Amino acid sequence: MKVRILVAVVVIALIAGVVYRIQQQDQAAGPRGAGGPGGGPALAVKTVPVVVRDFPVIVEVPGTLEAAQQAVVSAQVGGVLLRQQVQEGDTVRAGQILFSLDARAAQTQIAQNQASLASARVEVADAQKKVERLQPLLSPGYISQQEIDDAVLVREAAGAKVAAAEAALDAARLDVGYAAIRAPFAGRVGRIAVKPGDLVQAGTALTTLTQARELDVRASVAQQDWPVLASAQARGSVDAEIYTDLGKTPVAQGRLDFVDTQLDAASGAVQIKVRLASLPVGLLPGQSVRVRLAVGVEKDARVVPEAALQHAQDGTYVYVVRAGKAAVQNVMLLRALDGMMAVEGRLAAGEPVLIEIPQRLKADGAVRLEGQRSAGAGAGAQGGARESRP
Numbered sequence: 001m002k003v004r005i006l007v008a009v010v011v012i013a014l015i016a017g018v019v020y021r022i023q024q025q026d027q028a029a030g031p032r033g034a035g036g037p038g039g040g041p042a043l044a045v046k047t048v049p050v051v052v053r054d055f056p057v058i059v060e061v062p063g064t065l066e067a068a069q070q071a072v073v074s075a076q077v078g079g080v081l082l083r084q085q086v087q088e089g090d091t092v093r094a095g096q097i098l099f100s101l102d103a104r105a106a107q108t109q110i111a112q113n114q115a116s117l118a119s120a121r122v123e124v125a126d127a128q129k130k131v132e133r134l135q136p137l138l139s140p141g142y143i144s145q146q147e148i149d150d151a152v153l154v155r156e157a158a159g160a161k162v163a164a165a166e167a168a169l170d171a172a173r174l175d176v177g178y179a180a181i182r183a184p185f186a187g188r189v190g191r192i193a194v195k196p197g198d199l200v201q202a203g204t205a206l207t208t209l210t211q212a213r214e215l216d217v218r219a220s221v222a223q224q225d226w227p228v229l230a231s232a233q234a235r236g237s238v239d240a241e242i243y244t245d246l247g248k249t250p251v252a253q254g255r256l257d258f259v260d261t262q263l264d265a266a267s268g269a270v271q272i273k274v275r276l277a278s279l280p281v282g283l284l285p286g287q288s289v290r291v292r293l294a295v296g297v298e299k300d301a302r303v304v305p306e307a308a309l310q311h312a313q314d315g316t317y318v319y320v321v322r323a324g325k326a327a328v329q330n331v332m333l334l335r336a337l338d339g340m341m342a343v344e345g346r347l348a349a350g351e352p353v354l355i356e357i358p359q360r361l362k363a364d365g366a367v368r369l370e371g372q373r374s375a376g377a378g379a380g381a382q383g384g385a386r387e388s389r390p
Contacts, residue, residue, distance in 0.1 A: 080200075188210050
């Protein structure tokens with residue numbers, strides 16, 4: 001019995017201690033109603049002033065860098081690769097020989113076609129002489145018209161042989177010329193896929209050639225962004241800024257250079273091309289980037305930080321300090337860029353909006369700008385306001 005009484009006394013003492021501790025904390029932190037309408041000291045809040053300014057309208061899309069001029073260098077005829085005159089990464093001029101194929105078979109074909117051509121020309125000459133000999137004999141009736149026609153037909157057949165031999169000779173000469181594979185334009189040699197001694201077929205890709213003096217960005221603009229881009233293009237040139245995937249500052253400037261003439265039905269987007277104004281160090285064809293197209297300006301927009309914008313089921317709003325109270329002001333988001341929001345609503349330039357929302361803040365609750373002291377508040381009240389910050 002005594003043990004039960006002792007245990008009950010200990011439990012009661014512990015509960016009393018906990019209650020006392022909670023009361024002491026509440027007294028130090030201020031009344032529960034702090035920040036409410038007419039209740040307790042004003043909460044200290046962090047604010048920034050509303051700025052009224054022109055806000056840029058930006059269409060941002062992912063894109064891929066590509067060389068303004070790039071080509072796959074392929075063999076136009078088959079043969080054994082005899083020589084490789086360049087190395088990967090070399091800078092070459094237009095017309096410079098990159099590879100040489102074995103052209104002996106084509107050179108032999110040239111000799112054969114030349115002989116065939118000479119023979120065909122002899123046949124033409126002989127057929128022409130025969131026609132000339134027979135024509136005077138037709139009028140006296142020594143020969144028939146059929147004999148003349150047959151001689152003319154032989155002459156025409158010989159002429160066709162000449163034309164065929166000439167075409168075959170031209171083809172063989174082209175094959176010899178194709179054995180020397182040249183750079184179609186000045187640029188830089190990419191990875192080489194073959195080596196001397198390889199047997200290559202017509203159409204085999206040997207390397208790539210890139211003209212790195214200019215870079216483009218290929219991208220797609222979504223269907224819903226197309227009208228504003230089309231309007232900007234109708235007004236004049238559309239400037240662009242290029243960002244790397246993780247970069248926060250532009251690495252290059254550019255200008256919209258091409259817009260496709262139709263919408264891609266599969267993706268629902270319009271293909272565009274942006275030409276870079278210069279070639280910054282560190283950008284390579286094939287690199288993924290982000291493109292910001294400047295398509296307009298939102299005039300006299302109310303601009304607040306992203307942290308000031310609050311979300312509710314019925315829309316968005318901000319807390320505005322008016323007459324020492326945190327007033328709820330409904331706004332509509334127009335544009336967003338780099339952590340700043342252009343909104344529409346009853347906001348005046350310079351009005352302070354809250355960027356940090358204390359947990360105990362209530363609508364129309366008393367607040368004071370951080371760094372200011374509440375009227376009649378002592379150091380304890382200030383400490384309570386600091387503790388209320390999240």
